[in-house]
Amino acid sequence: MFKLAERITRENLIKNGEFLVIGGPCAVETEEQVRKVASALYDLGIKVMRGQLWKPRSSPDSFQGVGLTGLPWLQRIKEDFGMIIATEIVDKDQIEPTMEVVDVPWVGSRNMQNFELLKALRGNGTDQRPVILKRGASCTIDEWLQSADYIGRDRVILCERGIRSATDSTRYTLDLNGALVVKHDKRMPVIGDPSHPAGRADLVPALSRSIVAAGLDGLVIEVHPDPANALSDAKQQITPATFREVLGQIKAVYRAMDLSINRADLS
Amino acid sequence: MFKLAERITRENLIKNGEFLVIGGPCAVETEEQVRKVASALYDLGIKVMRGQLWKPRSSPDSFQGVGLTGLPWLQRIKEDFGMIIATEIVDKDQIEPTMEVVDVPWVGSRNMQNFELLKALRGNGTDQRPVILKRGASCTIDEWLQSADYIGRDRVILCERGIRSATDSTRYTLDLNGALVVKHDKRMPVIGDPSHPAGRADLVPALSRSIVAAGLDGLVIEVHPDPANALSDAKQQITPATFREVLGQIKAVYRAMDLSINRADLS
């Protein structure tokens, strides 16, 4: 088991010249389901797995997550696959009980301005884990960074996951412009989420490639062994087989950029 | 001189498996200026040049374009460099006088629902030139396609050039989601414009690469020999030297996709 002293830091995750890929299911549903994903990710060399124990849902009648029940499942995945675990924290009372298992807590889009949660994640200064902060669907760049300040800007990895626009033709609109502005002008690490803006699996590969090509620092992508029967986000999760293809595309684009592109415009 | 019978068609421009790159200044300012650009484009193997004779400007006090004065300059560029000429038509009375020089008329964002202009571009059926239809900044996919129907959907190349969103951190927000939906669901050719959504030159390379990586059919990019002194869009135009670099990036990403990416998700 990781001890606090051995915890990964933001600098471990976002290494200079590498591209962070986080994969995993929208929600942790069963131990079998998460192990299937973890195994597939392991085979592909992916080291960070996402998976939500608690699901913030628009409607109280929707699946709300397995909660702490799933924590030992994630613990065993850490032990068996050496996987780094990222999960969403939706309440400050979840921080302490999950502390030993969760390497990378994240704050979801709907909680980007839940300031009590942000303060709790800052804690008393001993917790140095990196925190992924997803952008609220209609929040400005300044609001996003101010929310990062609540946690501590040096621990935060920003995540662009789509804005709500007046002309949405998909679930959300991926805002690469906003992501580039925080990266370029504010020197903050930014990763992209192709799954939520797409809202449909068939557009995930194209948005994933565009995130790499824009020069962002990584992406987090929803992967499920059986998307059609997922308890949430069924339409936008991709299978491990598709993920393997997307990963090939991501690597190809990334390598092409490494070889031939002066990244001065982004750094 | 091209005759109507020799005109290029949409199929010539958007060839299967190739990526269309259109470069050129925001506005045609002087013959010397456009020749400089044309020469630089020629050296880079670019075959289609953009340049506006008429400039739709928010304020009546801004530069409105040189109008027909610049037409012979474009004509000589066609003759000397074999360049295909794309320019914006902002009034139906401009169609006839420019017919012999302009290979690819385009409709700007602000005129996407200027239906009288769209009807005039449809004409009587003898004009088979491809028409680029830029998307209105808050228009839906359906409205965009219905505007294409006014011209004739088989002649139109759609161009995503940024939407106006509630959280704009740049001039506009490039909407790859919308572009992918028209391409994927409607099987229409779509190119992207990285210059207007960026509104600043330093973000143009990143947005250009993301347009290629998303799998769109091409892009149109503003190139000016001396952006700082341009009469319009001074902040977002790039120099021929930067364009050469961007073109290298575009090609590298495009080749990477050709070699390794199953484009089934987009076609």
Added chain:
Amino acid sequence: MFKLAERITRENLIKNGEFLVIGGPCAVETEEQVRKVASALYDLGIKVMRGQLWKPRSSPDSFQGVGLTGLPWLQRIKEDFGMIIATEIVDKDQIEPTMEVVDVPWVGSRNMQNFELLKALRGNGTDQRPVILKRGASCTIDEWLQSADYIGRDRVILCERGIRSATDSTRYTLDLNGALVVKHDKRMPVIGDPSHPAGRADLVPALSRSIVAAGLDGLVIEVHPDPANALSDAKQQITPATFREVLGQIKAVYRAMDLSINRADLS
């Protein structure tokens, strides 16, 4: 018949301390239809009738208007009812043929940045008719005023008709905030259109009252003798009978404000 010299001016229409009410059908369909409306308006003391000869439609397959065919119908309504006629001009070539009949040309939302049309409406300075300029659905206050500058700011009556927002629960969102800003900060006359933002007849009364109560200078409302069979905007047009009720509500609110409200906050 009005002669140019007898034309009404903006100051005639927007009188200090009065509230301008313009009623009439979305589109002029038949002479019988417009006469029915004109007669109903006349009975209610309404002096300005709206009615479009040309209809800008998103789809080319939708009803496009009767065009010049309807002009004599409007002429006879002027003669028989003394009605002031407001109609949309969608092309510069329509200005001259309609000059003698149309007292108040208007520019629709989709043409707010059709600068060639705006320039043509400015004309050579002899045309002093008031022009209603509807706001584009995603245009800023500055863009709206700059478009007014193309026509001549002293002739223009601005009309707020709804913006396109990320959370539209109706056809558009009535933006009273924007209307108040142009009125308050820019001292421009602004009227409201309750019909298009509502997109449904049952919300028109409430939005009409809110326009009056906000202190705007008037409103333009769609009235049709048989909305269910209207050739356009069937869902949002109200009958003359409902219009009579709405007019009573408007007057009651307006009188309440006259008697008791210090309008200093708006003037």
Added chain:
Amino acid sequence: MFKLAERITRENLIKNGEFLVIGGPCAVETEEQVRKVASALYDLGIKVMRGQLWKPRSSPDSFQGVGLTGLPWLQRIKEDFGMIIATEIVDKDQIEPTMEVVDVPWVGSRNMQNFELLKALRGNGTDQRPVILKRGASCTIDEWLQSADYIGRDRVILCERGIRSATDSTRYTLDLNGALVVKHDKRMPVIGDPSHPAGRADLVPALSRSIVAAGLDGLVIEVHPDPANALSDAKQQITPATFREVLGQIKAVYRAMDLSINRADLS
């Protein structure tokens, strides 16, 4: 002191045919400050006072509220003026300690989808206090109602406080359309907040009148004895003197509607 059994209910607050007016400062700053407001409200016959103990602020460097320190001040205002107290709850741990003093808890815009807070406000069923649920700045009507379902739809009073739009000319855009749709189609009580969408005091009277005229069930308005020196929202709070005028306007418009308006279109 109120006991739980004597608590007001939603039906007490939103009475058929009456219009609810809630006034009070953005934030509780000092006992003197809130007593000044309470006294002014009392003199005007206002029975419900707002005032935030905790302030959710975009930046961690902004004033965060006096917290529980201010609770006895509010308690004494209840005792001395018989005032009903409404305050924002930003964390579930605040519910219990404030239970005896706070008659009407509210959920702010940024927490509309903080589902853990919503669940805590539902509690175990013994708490029957009305809860004001402000709309998130880019949330749809459906999301708003689903959030109400977390608390219990029969206890919730919805509050429209402005959306973030692509063309904001003020702090937010008051969305009467959305408010009317929830009232009309969903039969939910809806009040309006003129202060936050305005973001400037001089537009508050006009927006207040438009909220009444639209037929909403009430409004909540920020009143401060010395707005220029307020610790938050300094620009948009109005003085008790201005509030007296606005209240006169509200009553005049409301009475005009009572006397002459068939409210069938809204009920």
